[in-house]
Amino acid sequence: MEENTINITVTDREGIDHIIEAPTDMNFNLMEICKSSELPVEGTCGGMALCASCHCYVQSEHKLNEPSDDELDMLDQAFFVEDNSRLSCQIYLTNDLNKLKIKLAPVS
Numbered sequence: 001m002e003e004n005t006i007n008i009t010v011t012d013r014e015g016i017d018h019i020i021e022a023p024t025d026m027n028f029n030l031m032e033i034c035k036s037s038e039l040p041v042e043g044t045c046g047g048m049a050l051c052a053s054c055h056c057y058v059q060s061e062h063k064l065n066e067p068s069d070d071e072l073d074m075l076d077q078a079f080f081v082e083d084n085s086r087l088s089c090q091i092y093l094t095n096d097l098n099k100l101k102i103k104l105a106p107v108s
């Protein structure tokens with residue numbers, strides 16, 4: 001695999017896995033990469049932690065950046081929240097996240 005590229009598995013709402021190749025040197029977040037792969041992630045607020053339309057569940061054991069207070073506040077108001085819930089727009093793609101697995105949360 002090329003340097004600064006990682007593979008991420010995204011399970012869509014029908015339970016289908018999509019393996020996405022994502023660059024880690026372009027400052028993309030997970031919501032943006034899902035959108036550019038034409039997965040049904042709205043990202044209505046453009047990645048400001050204000051809408052929860054990018055809610056996902058993290059299914060692998062990767063150590064992610066801690067959620068900010070804004071993200072936690074938004075998750076507080078979101079539906080179908082689980083312990084592994086995150087806003088995908090708040091997860092920035094780094095080489096450490098190779099083989100990350102996430103599942104899209106249901107649309108509320």
Ligand code: FES
Binds near residue numbers: 046047051090
């Ligand atoms: S895109 Fe709105 S909270 Fe992530």
